[in-house]
Amino acid sequence: MRPESLQFLKDLIDTPSPAGGEYLGQKLWLDYVRPWADEVRTDAYGNALAILNPAGRPKILVCGHVDEIGFQVQYVDEEGFIYFQPVGGSDPALARGQRVYIHHDGEEVLGVIGSLAIHMQERDKKPEIPQWHELFIDIGARNRQEALQRIRIGDLITYVDRFEPLTGDIWVGRACDNRVGSFVAAEVLRLCMERRDSLWACVVAASTIQEENGLYGAKMIAYSVGPDAAIVIDVGHATDIPIANKKKFGEIRLGAGPILSRGSANHPGLVERLQRIAEEHQIPFQWNVDPRRTGTDADAIFTERGGIPTVSIGIPNRYMHSPVEAVHLGDIERAAEWIQAFLMALDPKTEFRVTL
Numbered sequence: 001m002r003p004e005s006l007q008f009l010k011d012l013i014d015t016p017s018p019a020g021g022e023y024l025g026q027k028l029w030l031d032y033v034r035p036w037a038d039e040v041r042t043d044a045y046g047n048a049l050a051i052l053n054p055a056g057r058p059k060i061l062v063c064g065h066v067d068e069i070g071f072q073v074q075y076v077d078e079e080g081f082i083y084f085q086p087v088g089g090s091d092p093a094l095a096r097g098q099r100v101y102i103h104h105d106g107e108e109v110l111g112v113i114g115s116l117a118i119h120m121q122e123r124d125k126k127p128e129i130p131q132w133h134e135l136f137i138d139i140g141a142r143n144r145q146e147a148l149q150r151i152r153i154g155d156l157i158t159y160v161d162r163f164e165p166l167t168g169d170i171w172v173g174r175a176c177d178n179r180v181g182s183f184v185a186a187e188v189l190r191l192c193m194e195r196r197d198s199l200w201a202c203v204v205a206a207s208t209i210q211e212e213n214g215l216y217g218a219k220m221i222a223y224s225v226g227p228d229a230a231i232v233i234d235v236g237h238a239t240d241i242p243i244a245n246k247k248k249f250g251e252i253r254l255g256a257g258p259i260l261s262r263g264s265a266n267h268p269g270l271v272e273r274l275q276r277i278a279e280e281h282q283i284p285f286q287w288n289v290d291p292r293r294t295g296t297d298a299d300a301i302f303t304e305r306g307g308i309p310t311v312s313i314g315i316p317n318r319y320m321h322s323p324v325e326a327v328h329l330g331d332i333e334r335a336a337e338w339i340q341a342f343l344m345a346l347d348p349k350t351e352f353r354v355t356l
Contacts, residue, residue: 008186009163009332012025012028014163018069018070018088019209019212020087020209022066025066025067026048029048029207033186033190036186045210047220047221048206049204049205050205051203052189052192053192053196053200053201056348057200057202057228058350058352060346061231061308062203063231064233065217066182066209067209067217069088071158073156076147081136081138082111082137084135088321091322092135094322100113102151102156109150113138160323166326170255170329171328177320178211180317184315184332188339188343206221211234218297229270231311231313232312233314234312235314235317236252236314236317237316240254254327256286256316257283258338259287260275260285261289264292266294266298267302267352270352273342274338280341297312298312313335
């Protein structure tokens with residue numbers, strides 16, 4: 001990966017942007033894409049759009065969501081301990097003993113999620129997964145009044161972990177889901193700009209908000225943009241670990257290429273065209289299935305405006321929705337190259353319809 005792109009990816013993943021508070025990540029994303037776009041804009045809730053060749057046809061939306069899972073302050077007790085609720089699908093079994101930042105008025109307030117020392121636990125009882133309301137954050141405050149001088153009800157919270165190399169091209173970090181998707185959307189725009197003289201399509205790259213809360217941002221931009229087709233980039237479960245059930249979740253490996261799925265929102269014509277492009281350009285990819293839903297922004301987009309042809313491309317990700325999500329840089333690069341090749345092969349007469 002070129003150094004400038006890798007630095008942007010690292011900065012993007014390290015920038016806290018929990019669902020409902022994505023503004024820092026969106027500002028970084030817009031600053032990066034601005035040189036590659038004819039037009040950039042945001043909407044009322046903070047979705048970010050960058051448009052290349054606005055008069056072109058067909059109009060293709062390429063998007064990934066920028067928000068991450070996190071937490072939100074709900075209550076502070078008299079001793080100054082902070083209780084919270086999850087934002088998105090966090091795992092309470094992973095929370096105890098973790099460092100967190102509470103984001104308050106532009107500052108990061110360090111806290112720790114309390115855990116009872118093993119010496120004080122009743123060892124004859126089977127450990128139970130805690131309920132969210134049983135967990136608390138310690139910021140070192142002496143009482144409620146002192147805590148509320150540093151944070152307030154509703155402040156968003158993220159894990160502290162940063163994006164760094166595990167080994168070679170495998171990197172690990174807190175919010176790969178789905179900064180890698182919004183990164184790919186930006187890189188697709190950059191790659192298309194390099195060949196804009198041969199580009200017929202209008203490319204609308206988007207970094208969407210609040211996917212983890214309910215695919216809300218994607219629904220907004222699907223309606224406002226009204227694309228002829230949409231490509232959604234998100235993460236997919238890598239199952240190349242000892243505890244993953246391949247019979248249940250399929251076989252997906254880090255470094256073996258991005259994921260193309262069949263079923264549900266994935267439009268058959270788009271799937272077939274992407275398969276053909278990958279084979280023509282010798283881009284490795286992996287197959288998976290979405291029998292009922294993709295679990296991505298594609299689910300919100302494809303039903304808008306009477307039906308928008310949509311496909312979801314996945315970046316293999318180990319340990320999703322944890323502080324140690326692992327991805328392979330090669331899979332991310334190949335996804336951007338694949339989508340760019342798809343876009344460059346379009347012409348104004350291209351249609352996306354199921355033939356009956």
